[in-house]
Amino acid sequence: MSGGTPDPRADGARPLGRRRLGLALVTLLALTGGGVAVTALVTPSSAPAGDADAEGLPPATAPVTRGDLTDSSQRDGTLGHLGERKINAGGPGGTLTWLAPTGSVVERDERLYEVDGEAVRLMYGEEPMYRTLKTGDEGKDVRQWEENLAALGYTGFDVDDTYTARTAAAVKRWQKSHDLKQTGTVGPDRIAFAGSAVRVKAAGAETGGGGSGGSGAGRIAPGDRLSTGTPVLTVTGSERVVTFEVPASEATSAKTGTKVAVTLPDGTRLPGRVSAVGRTATAGDDPQDKTPKIDVTVSFDDPGKVRGVDQSPVTVELTGETRRDVLSVPVNALLALPDGGFGVQVVENGTARDVRVELGMFAQGRVEISGDGLRAGMKVGVPS
Structure with missing residues (x-):
């Protein structure tokens, strides 16, 4: 000041102006690793002449509030179906005479396709149908086939790893129900296994160029000749799911079981939870963003409403941690104190004072604070 008169506020006691917020931004980013949305802190480095800050008061205020604070974040996702696989022809070959329509859902014992007018039906199981099962055979595929017979209501045999005469008798009853020759044996020309009900995505194998409903190089149609191993259908699980990506550094924000809310294209908001998280990070397809990311799958609580x-x-x-009954202020109310740490500028009775605060959760553009003398309803300085 002119004349050498010392400024009585030069010892740091005067309220900090909004010009200190640039420093607060840098410090906050260092503390949080850049993971908090604090763009509201970016303000001019000095107040213009005549601004309220020149008189020691901030240009605007916001209340300190008490309530619950939830750490949530939003991600762009894609609505789809669970899993994708091919169903290959398993019999000796023949002419394809019918295919389950694209978009249809095929359940246990329903037709997937027909060869020479004879149906190949879906059964549930992870083991492939690689041989003709007959009396005396043993193995996991035997148990899997018997589990399906039992689920369809056939009885009189034990569900185990051994194909017995009683199993053959149940198979004959199943064959009679479908007007088949009653041999008591069954092979890949009659059934195909998948883990559950499937949704038909496309005919044949999607080998590029066509997309769902297009004319990709691997497409087939009734009238085509099949041989063993020919891809007949591309299917997915019948369950509707959502997939999205998170940076590998933020993988903990999407742990299995994390609750989510999904907003569909028509604006409907449905609850769900993370059902699977990838174990391998990849750079993704965006040439402008090579950040390693992890795939996340969401299942709906009520799939029927999707x-x-x-x-x-x-x-x-993504709904993260919730802090109950805490004090919070807008993030841009924070000030960087000269001796380190953070504070807020409390405005009362026409005066302003700096109050040191301890920071908690950042969420929804706010930050949890605690400190001596703070209470709900207090006014704190914010940029205009």
Whole structure:
């Protein structure tokens, strides 16, 4: 000051102006690793002449509030179906005479396709149907086939790893129900296994160029000749799911079981939870963003309510930790104190004072604070 008169506020006691917020931003980013949305802190480095800050008061205030604070984040996702696999012809070959329609859901014992007018039906199980099962055979595939017979209501045999005469008798009853020759044996020309009900995505194998509903190089149609191993259908699980990506550094925000809310293209908001998290990080397809990311799958709490075209864009809101009954202020109310740490500028009775605070959770554009003398309803300085 002119004349050498010392400024009575030069010892740091005066309220900190909004010009200190640039420093607060840098410090906050260092503390949080850049993971907090604090863009509201970016303000001019000095107040213009005549601004309220020149008189020691901030240009605007916001209240300190008490309530619950939830750490949530949003991700862009894609609506789809669980898993994808091919169903290959397993019999000796013949002419394809019928295919389950694209988009249809095929359940246990229903037709997948027909060769020479004879149906190949879906059964549930992880083991492939690689041989003709007959009396005396043993193995996991035997148990899997018997589990399906039992699920369809056939009785009189033990569900185990051995194909007995009683198993053959149940198979004959199953064959009679479908007007088949009653041999008591069954092979890949009659059944194909998948883990559950399947949704038909496309005919043949999607080998590029066609996409769902297009004319990819691997497509087949009734009238085509099949041989053993020919891809007949590309299928997915029947369950509707959402997939999205998170940076590998933020993988803990999407642990298995994490609750989410999914906003569908029509605006419907449905609850769900993370059902699977990838174990391998990849750079992804975006040439502008090579950040390693992890795939995340979300299952809906009520799949029957899901509506929307396959591959539609959706928004996923991840619900993280909730802090109950805490004080919070807008993030841009924070000030960097000269001796380190953070504070807020409390405005009362026309005066302002700096109050040191301890920081807690950052969420929804706010930050949890605690400190001496703080209470709900207090006004704190914020940029205009």
